[in-house]
Amino acid sequence: MTSTIKQLSILLAEGKASSVELSRDYLGRIQALNHTLNAFVTVDPDKTLAEAAAADARRATGQADALTGVPIAHKDIFCAEGWLTTCGSKMLSNFVSPYDAHVIERFKAAGMPCLGKTNMDEFAMGSSNETSFFGPVKNPWDTARVPGGSSGGSAACVAARLAPAATGTDTGGSIRQPAALCGITGLKPTYGVVSRYGMIAFASSLDQGGPMARTAEDCALLLNVMAGFDARDSTSLEREKEDYTRDLAKPLAGLRIGLPREFFGAGLSGDTAKAVEEAIAQYRKLGAETVEVGLPNSRLSVAAYYVLAPAEASSNLSRFDGVRYGYRTPEYKDLTDMYEKTRAEGFGAEVKRRIMIGTYVLSHGYYDAYYIQAQRLRRLIANDFAEAFKVCDVILGPTAPTTAFKLGEKADDPVQMYLSDIYTIAVNLAGLPGMSLPCGFDGQGLPIGLQLIGDYFGEAKMLNVAHQYQLATDWHTRAPKGI
C-alpha cells in the first residue's frame, strides 16, 4: 500500500491488479484504521466495489482512461449522488445528495471509484478538523495531534495510506495546510480552473477544489481529471485543455525562485525555517536561482480574509433553514422559532461565529468600513504578487508556521487558530495557484510543508518545480510509523 496513483495506474494497465482488488485493499485498511483516525465520515463498500467492477469491465473493453480503476476518496464537501454529503455538519447529517458535483462527474467519467467521503471542518471552517460534527480527525503521525484543516480527513487518509489520493478544497489554505501537517502533497489551482458546481460553498470568491496525493506527479495526473470548463459555474474559466504533466521533467536550471521576506520573519518555528532553508539549498543545487521579493500587504491577509470569507459565508449558509432539506429542529412554535432553533442546533460554534462576523460586517453602517476596506486590501495583496512575479517564476516559503499542534490546543482560541493560515490565505485572496509538499520533519518527527505559489495558470510550472524536488529528495515517500 505504498503505491502512488502513477504506480497503481501502471499495475492496472499491465493487468497486474484489478480495480476491485485495489479497492478491497484500501477498504480493508479503512476498516482497520478509520476508528483511530476518523478520516472518513461515510464508507460504503458496496458502492465502491460496484464502481470498481464497472471500471474493470471498462478496461476489459479497451475503453480505459489513464486513471480508470484507481480509487480515490472525496472530501465530504462535494455533492455525490446517492452518497451522504454532510460537509462535516449536523445541518447536513441526513443529506443524501440528489446530484453530482462537477468534480465528482469528472472522476466518475474517468472511471475512478469513490472509496468514501472524508471528514472535514464543518463547512470547511477550521484549520484543525476539530469543528467537524463527526469529531476530529487524528494526525497519522501522532494521533494526539490535529491533521490540519479543513481538508483534514483527506490529508490524513492519504498520509495513512487509506487512499492513494483524495480531493480537497482550499478557501484560505484548506488543502495546503493539512497537506503540510500530514506530510503529503496538495495543490490548490488558480481560482476558476476547477468547477465549484456541487462543491458546497464556504466563501465563493475564494473556494477552489484541488487534488491531495503523495506526489506532485500524482497531483498533476489528478488535476488533469478535475480541471476543466463547466458552464454551470459562472466563475469557471473557459480555457484550452491542459496536460498538467507536460512540464514535469523539465530541468530547473535558470528557474527564478522568489523568496518573500515576510514569510521568514517572527512567528515561524525554528524547525520549519530550517527545513525550508534546506529546501532552498536543494533548489540551488538543482540550478535554480533565488531572488528576494516583497509581499508587504500579506501581513493584512488574515484580517481581510476574516472579513471577506465570513461575509460570503453568512450569505451562503442562509439556505440552511430546515425547509427543503437537511436538519430541522424537532419542536418549534412558529416560523422564526423554527429558523432560529434549526440554525442554532444545526450549526457548530465556529460556523455560528463566522456567520455572525459576516452578518455584522455586511450590516448597515459597517459595510464600507469592513467589507469594502477588505476588498481594497485584497487588491493590494494581489498587486504585491503581480509585482513579485515580474522578477520570479514561482514563490517559495513555508506552508504553515508550525507543524501539527495538539488536539484541543487552539480549539478555544479562534484567533490563534486563524493565524495558522497566515502564509496560505494571501494566495486565495489573489486567486493564485499554490501547493504544499513535504520538505522535512521537526524534532518530534512531524512533517513540515514547503509552499510553492505560482502565477495565474502556472500549475504546470509549479508541478514541475515540485516534481524535480521530489526526484531529488525522499521526504514525500516517508510514511507514518505504525500505520
Added chain:
Amino acid sequence: MSLSIDDVKRIAKLARIRVSEDEAAGYQTRLNGIFGLIESMQAVDTAGVEPMSHAQDLAQRLRPDAVTEPNRREAFQAIAPQVEDGLYLVPKVIE
C-alpha cells in the same frame, strides 16, 4: 471598536441563530477577539484602490435561454423535512 451584548443579539437575530443570554457573553468575548485581529486593516490607507470582488477580471458568461432542467420533484422532496401535495410545509407565514 468592540461589540456590545446588544450587537451580538442583533446580529444573531438577523442571522436567525438563537443565542441564549448565557451564550451571548461567550460570543461577545470571542467575536471581539476576532475583531481585534480584523481591526489591524483599518490602519491602511486604501484611498483610490478599486475594491476586488473576484479573482479574475472577467465578464459574466451568458447562458442561452433554453429549458434544460427536467422535473425532479420526487427526488428533491424525498430528502425534505416535511412535504404535502408536492409543497414544502413550514410553520404558518403571517403577512
Added chain:
Amino acid sequence: MQWETVIGLEVHTQLTTQSKIFSGASIAFGAEPNTQACQVDIALPGVLPVLNRGAVERAIKFGLAIGAKLNRTNIFARKNYFYPDLPKGYQISQFELPIVEGGALTVQVEGDKPGDKTVEKTVRITRAHLEEDAGKSLHEDFHGMTGIDLNRAGTPLLEIVSEPDMRSAREAVAYAKALHTLVTWIGTCDGNMQEGSFRVDANVSVRPLGQKEFGTRREIKNLNSFRFLEQAINYEVRWQIEQIEDGHKIQQATVLFNPDTGETRAMRSKEDAHDYRYFPDPDLLPVKLDEAWIEQVKASLPELPEQKQTRYRDQLGLSAYDAITLTGSRAMAEYFEAVLAEQANPDAKLAANWIMGDLSAALNKAELDIADSRIGAGQLAGLLARIQDGTLSGKLAKQVFEAMWSEGGEADAIIEARGLKQMSDSGEIERIIDEVMAANARSVEEFRSGKEKAFNALVGQVMKASKGKANPAQVNDLLRKKLGAS
C-alpha cells in the same frame, strides 16, 4: 389645508423568456407545484447561478425603449433576508449598478370626464434592474402550516422604478397603463396581470401643497390590476391625510391592499428585514454589454407608442385622443396601419373612427383581441373604399359591416348580394320624392307655411321609401329644389 399627493411606482415585469434567470427550469405558468423548481431554484447545497442571455436582452430592449442609459458594466448583488419562499436566504438582484438607469415615459392623463382634453405628463424612470422572483406561499390550511411552491422562484423580473413624479391616482394609473402598453409592445413582458406578470408597488405620501420636502411614504405592495391601483392609492391618500389631520405621524411601512374591503393595512412580517446586507454576488461576474449587441437589439425594436402617436398627430392629422387609443396596443396600431396601407386613398380619420367605433365594439362584445378580429384589415379597407366613393351611406356601411362580421366576405360581394348599393341616380330619387310629396301633402303644406321640421319628416319618408339606399345629401338637395320650385 390643501394636500398634495406624491406617488412613485415600482413595477415588477416578468420577462418573456422560456427559462429562469439563473437556471434552465421552465417558467411556464400553471404547472403542478415544485415541478419546475430545479436544483438551482430550490438552492441545494453547491449549486450556482448562470445568467440567462434572454433576460439581459429584454432589459436592454426596455432601456432603449425609454431612452435610458444602459450601464455597459452592471452588477448582481445579494439581498439577504429569510423567508420560506426565498430558498437561498437571499434574492439575487441588482443594487449599485443596475442595467438600466434614467429614461422617461410620456403619458397622456385623461381628464375628469370622458371626452375631456388629456394632459401630457412625463414620468422619469429612476432605474430598471434585473432580479429573480421568489416562490409562492400558499396559506390554505395544511394542518395550520403554509405550503411553499418554488415554481416561480428564479423567474426573471425587470423591476422598473419611477421617480416620485405622479401627483394623483389617475396619473399613476396612466403611467402604469402606458408602461404596460410599452412592455407588451416591445415584447419583454406578456402583461398578464392575473398571472402576476405585471405587478405594481406604489409608494404613496402626502404633503401640504407648496411644501418642498416629501412626506413619509408607505408602500402598497403587489397591486395586480389598474383598478386596484387606483382604489388603493385613493384610500391610502385619504387615510394618510386623516391621520395627519388627527395629529398622528405617518410611519414608514409596507402595506397590503384588500380588494374586498377597499382598505390598506400594514404587513406584519418582514418587520426586521430592513437590513438586507447587500453585497456583490461572488457567484456572478460583472455583466458587460457590448455595443454590437446593443445595436442589434436597437435594430430589432419596433416603432414605439410615443413615436407612433406623434406621427399619427403630425402626419395623419389625428387628434391626440385618437392617437393614444390607436396605440393602446401594438396589435391595434398594426391593424390601423394595415388598413391605411390597403386604402387606395388613405383616410386616417375614417379608418380610425371605424376601428375605434364599430370594430372595437364588436371585438369587445365577442371578447376578442384585435389580432383575432373576424374582419381583417383588407376587408375593412374594402368597406371604407365604398364609403369614400359614395356607394355606401353610413347606415348601409353599418349593415355591410355587420354582415361581414357575422358571415365574412368582401364588402363588394356583400353589397352586390344584398343590393345595398346607395341610390345616386337623381331620376330615380326624384321619382320617389314625387311619390312621397304626393302621399304627404300635409307635410308639404306645413313646410311651405314655415315649419322647417316638416322637411326632416319628408327626408325620412324618402329614405324609408328607398330602403335606406338613397344618398341622403342628394335627397336633401332634390327635395329642397322641388319644394321651392312648386
